Amino acid sequence: MAHLSRRHLLQSATATAVLASLGVPSGPLWADTALSFASAQDFSFEALIARARQLAQEDYQAPYEPAPEVVQEIDYDAHGAIQFDRDVALFADGPGVYPVTFFHLGRFFPKRVRMHMVEDGKAREILYDPDYFEMPDDSPAKELPEDSGFAGFRLHEARQRDDWKTQDWAAFLGASYFRAIGALGQYGLSARGIAVDTATAGPEEFPDFTEFYIASAPNQQEAVQVHALLEGPSVTGAFRFEIRRNDGVVMEVDSHLFTRQPIERFGIAPLTSMFWYGEYNRPKMVDWRPEVHDSDGLALWTGANERIWRPLNNPSEPVVSSFVDRDPRGFGLLQRDRNPENYLDGVNYHRRPSLWVEPLDDWGAGNVQLVELSTDDEIHDNIAAFWVPDEPVEAGQAYRFRYRLHWMEDEPYANEELAHVSATRIGRGGNAGTERPEGVWKFVVEFEGGALQGRDPDSPPDMELSAGRGGLSNQSTEPVPDSKRWRALFDLEIEGDEPVELRLHLKDDNGVLSETWLYQFHPPEPA
Structure with missing residues (x-):
């Protein structure tokens, strides 16, 4: 299709706004934005599930990585200097209440992720254009090819807010990682679509969300609906996220997973966090701050109705702890210590969200596994927690797991009668x-x-x-x-x-x- 310049797109958007002010219907959502789109394709969650099932029967194809030698030059600082132009954000002018902006590729996010907008059962791919991004004149990103694509996306606060351009509340970026702010307005730990062979004798596998399909939320009471295709050497999947912004963020997840290969450790609803030290294991004079962590404990609500608190460790060698259960009612990595005097720095550890997993079906027999790795700095995520089914995972199997993720100040459904x-x-x-x-x-x-x-x-x-x-x-x-x-x-x-x-x-x-x-x-x- 013909490629339109950003200037022409902006002129088109202005003309559409004028027609709307005259009472002339503005047409479909894709016509009311400065973004450029591919042609429409039929879309449904059922079709995405069928596609993931079919892909699991085929050889794995790694996602496209454009100009790797150039992308490697986009380091942490260079990536941070590249910002999506909020004026051309998806739904910046509605009708969706939460504008969407996109992340650029970089050294730590080198793979193209296809982005789509969904409307009335149709999906249109959002086409990459370097003009969507504000970047320094000497940015290595200027040397990338035109088909480079995006690395991820984020949801901004409601466009009715004056500060929405600088405030976002959920982000999907890197492999199958995503995160959200909690009730205290601060990012912290992350979740993943799936964890494959974490802390096993072999290498860990990091499947990717390779495609996203984003539908608008008409108002702040409704959910943003995001669908995602997951692909990895050992597993494929189709995910539906119904994401609501309230006191914190609540995501209802419906995941369909299909295995290509046997998997030793199949981690469902995985959480990833950082724990360097707390009040009970601070090394002598290693750092001036009293405590440094995104989470300080694993909380469990077992199928037998026991409430458990397990403080986190920073061990010298990898440790995997298993908590045997059947049909768990919930588990999560929490940040319980909210006293700012126990952190004393400007990165707001006392405001980091707690993340709780609430199964929406009976998950059967298995165990919540806690992985604790060694770290000597706060820049490394060294903690993981997830559900592992008892039954061995072989090639050619299909699974469905539904659960709700609560990004909040504390765990939901707390037993107020127990200290x-x-x-x-x-x-x-x-x-x-x-x-x-x-x-x-x-x-x-x-x-x-x-x-x-x-x-x-x-x-x-x-x-x-x-x-x-x-x-x-x-x-x-x-x-x-x-x-x-x-x-x-x-x-x-x-x-x-x-x-x-x-x-x-x-x-x-x-x-x-x-x-x-x-x-x-x-x-x-x-x-």
Whole structure:
């Protein structure tokens, strides 16, 4: 088709606006934008599912990577200097309430991702044009071919807001990664379409969202509907995202997956985050800030109705922890510590979203797996969590998983009757004023809210405590001075450097008072 310059497109958009002001129908959505489009094709989710199923029976074809030697020159700084022109954003002038802008290719996002607008059962591909982007005169991106394409997209705040051009709330960029802001208006951890062989003996596979199909939301009460085609050497998939912007962001996900090859670790609804250190494992003088993390724990709501909190670790070697379950009610990586005094920098760790996975069907037998990798800086995502079905994954299988992602300040559906863990603290064991014994560690676990709220300080709860190995002593519970919290204290005496699994909850004669604290303690090397 003939290629129109940006100037001609803008003139066309202006003419359309004039016709609309005169009461003349403006025509389809694609005619009311300065973007250029390919011809319309029929589109439905059912057809996308059928296409993913067919692709799984064919040899894998890697996505197009234009001019790799040029794209490699678009490093982090160069990529950040390339901005999509908000004036030509999809739905910048409606009728969709949330404008859409697109990411340019770069060193870390080198593969073309096809973008489409959907209207009335028809999809039109949005054609790449370098004129859509504002970039420095010396940008390497100017040397890319005309068919380079886009790397991803983001949804901006409602166009009725004066600041929508600088404020976005969801983004899809890189492999099958996507993220959203929570109720506190800050990006943090990410989700993925699928995780394939994460932390196995072989290489991890990163399937790509290769095509997106975006339909407008007519108002702020309706969902933005996004469809995506997933392709990888071992798996293909078709996804539908119904994305709503409310106090935070809620995404309803319908995923259909088809395997090309056997998969050792098949991670469903994967979450990816960063944990460097918290109040309980800060290395001596490694950084000036008290804590550095996007998430500080894994929360679980099991099919048996148990609530679990597992603080995160930064281990010296990769660790995979499995939490066996059947039909889980939910799990998530949360940022519970919201005190800015515990971070003290300008990147707003205290506002990072918590991300909760809510299954919408029975998922059967399996386990939530937590992957913890070593990191020595905050720039690396070293934490992953996902659901892994029990049954082996072979080639030629089909799966459907439906779930809801809650990008919020805290987990939804919290049990208000149970106290939750608010802090974990670890130090040398023994008592103050005495010689501290070697190989003994003191744990202090703080609980807040629920049944402990307003509890008589002279009526301490009991604790239920167990350890996978070692000896336990000095067990007690007490109120934390000048606060509404209670804490459980105990000493653990161990030999060797093998990890120790710990489990604790509070109770009294009336039953369980708190969620269950689980922790995998890695004994540090002797000083």
